Amino acid sequence: MWRSHQSRLDVDGVLSSGQGFAVDLGAGALQKTAARKQLLSQAYRLNTCMLQDVEVIGQVDVKFIACLLRTEAPPGGSSADRLLVLFDQHAVHERIRLEQFIADFQTDIATGRAQAHVLPSPVKFCLKADDVRLLIDCRGHFEKMGVCYRVEGSCVSVTSVPAILREAPSSDHGTQNAVKGNVVEELTRELLHLLRAAHGCCGSVLPSTLSRLLASKACHGAIRFGDALRSEECERLLAQLSGCRLPFQCAHCRPSVVPLFHTSQIRDCARVPSSRPKLHKLKPRSGRYARS
Numbered sequence: 001m002w003r004s005h006q007s008r009l010d011v012d013g014v015l016s017s018g019q020g021f022a023v024d025l026g027a028g029a030l031q032k033t034a035a036r037k038q039l040l041s042q043a044y045r046l047n048t049c050m051l052q053d054v055e056v057i058g059q060v061d062v063k064f065i066a067c068l069l070r071t072e073a074p075p076g077g078s079s080a081d082r083l084l085v086l087f088d089q090h091a092v093h094e095r096i097r098l099e100q101f102i103a104d105f106q107t108d109i110a111t112g113r114a115q116a117h118v119l120p121s122p123v124k125f126c127l128k129a130d131d132v133r134l135l136i137d138c139r140g141h142f143e144k145m146g147v148c149y150r151v152e153g154s155c156v157s158v159t160s161v162p163a164i165l166r167e168a169p170s171s172d173h174g175t176q177n178a179v180k181g182n183v184v185e186e187l188t189r190e191l192l193h194l195l196r197a198a199h200g201c202c203g204s205v206l207p208s209t210l211s212r213l214l215a216s217k218a219c220h221g222a223i224r225f226g227d228a229l230r231s232e233e234c235e236r237l238l239a240q241l242s243g244c245r246l247p248f249q250c251a252h253c254r255p256s257v258v259p260l261f262h263t264s265q266i267r268d269c270a271r272v273p274s275s276r277p278k279l280h281k282l283k284p285r286s287g288r289y290a291r292s
Contacts, residue, residue, distance in 0.1 A: 044071070044083060044259040051242035055082070056235045063225045065089050065234045068263070084260045089223050089237070091249075091256030096240045097218035098251040102206065105164050105214075114146035115163035122150070122157035123184040129154065131192050138195055147188060158184050165213055183213065215251035 050069040057066040068082035108114040127135070135142070135151055142149065146162035165179050165187075190207045198205075223229070229237075241247045250256045 046071075046085075046248055046257065046259065048242070048247055050083075051238065051247055054238055054242070056231070056238055058231055059089070059229045059234055060086060062228055063089060065092065065229070065237065067238065071262075081262045081264045083262055086258045086260065087238070087241075088250070088256045088258075089227070089229065089234075090225060091251075091254070092237050092241050093222040094215075094218050094251045095244055095247065095249065095256060096237070097222055098215055099244050099246075101164055101214045101218060102211075105162065105210075106206075108146075109144055113144050116143075116146040116148060116160040117163040117166045117179070118160045119158065119179065119184070122159045123181040124155055124157045125185045125188075126155045127189075127192075131189075132156070134192055134195060141195065142188075142191065145191065147191065149188075156188070158188060161187065162210070164217075165210070183209065218251045 046069075050071055053070045055068040057068065060066045064086040067085050067087060069085055071081070071083045105114060132151060132154060135149065135156060146160060147158065148160040149156050149158045161179055161184055165183070187207060187209045190209050194205055194207060223237075248255065248257050
C-alpha cells in the first residue's frame with residue numbers, strides 16, 4: 001500500500017539540519033539519557049514484507065530516499081510505530097536493474113534461446129581434449145546460452161556471446177563497446193566446468209562470470225549520487241524494489257539501507273530535557289579581551 005507523504009507523522013524536523021532533535025545528536029545528549037542510549041543500541045530486522053507497506057517521505061541530500069516502514073514495535077512502543085530508514089538511491093536502482101537483467105536472460109533461456117551478440121572478430125583459445133569433446137557434445141546447451149563457436153582441432157573460436165553482455169552505446173561515438181576476449185574465454189571455461197560438475201546439465205545456474213558482468217552493467221547505468229529525484233520517482237523506485245528478491249543489498253552484495261529509529265523513539269527523546277548551553281548566563285568579557 002503506497003501513501004502520499006502528505007499524511008504522515010511529523011518527522012521532517014528529524015531530517016532538518018537546523019532544528020529539532022537532529023541538533024541534539026551532535027551535542028552528546030544521547031549518551032546522557034537511557035532513552036537516547038536505547039536509540040543507538042536498538043537492533044532492527046528488515047524483511048521484504050515491509051516494502052509492501054512503505055511510506056516514501058522523499059529525497060535527502062540528493063543521495064538517499066527517506067521512508068517509513070511498518071515493523072515490529074520496539075519495547076514499550078505501540079503497534080502503529082514506524083521505522084525511519086534511508087535507502088541509498090544508487091544501490092536501489094542498481095539492484096532493480098540487476099534483477100531485471102537476470103530475469104530477462106533466464107526468460108530467454110526458458111523460452112528457447114538467449115539473444116546472441118556476434119563478435120566483430122572471433123575469440124580464439126586452446127582447450128584440453130576433454131573440454132573440446134564436451135564442447136562438441138554440448139553445443140546445443142552453449143547455443144541456448146547465446147555462445148556459438150567453431151572447433152578447430154584443440155582450439156575453439158567463439159563467434160558470439162549472450163547479447164546482454166554487450167555494453168550500452170557510447171554517448172560520445174554511438175558505437176558498441178566490444179566484449180573483451182578474456183571475458184569470452186572465462187565464460188566459456190566456466191560453462192564447461194558447470195556442465196562437467198552437473199554431468200552435462202547445469203539447469204538454470206547463472207555462471208559467476210556472467211553475474212559479475214551483469215552487476216557491473218547494472219552499476220554503470222544506475223542513478224548516481226547527486227541525481228535529483230521527484231517524489232513520484234522515489235515512489236516508483238521503491239515500488240520496483242519491493243518486487244526484488246534481495247531488496248536490501250546492492251548488486252555487489254553491500255547493504256543498501258540504513259535503519260535510523262522508530263518514530264516512537266522520537267517522542268521518547270523529545271520528553272527528555274535538553275542540555276543545551278545557557279548562553280544567556282554568559283557574562284560580558286572584561287580586560288584586554290573586551291570589545292573596544
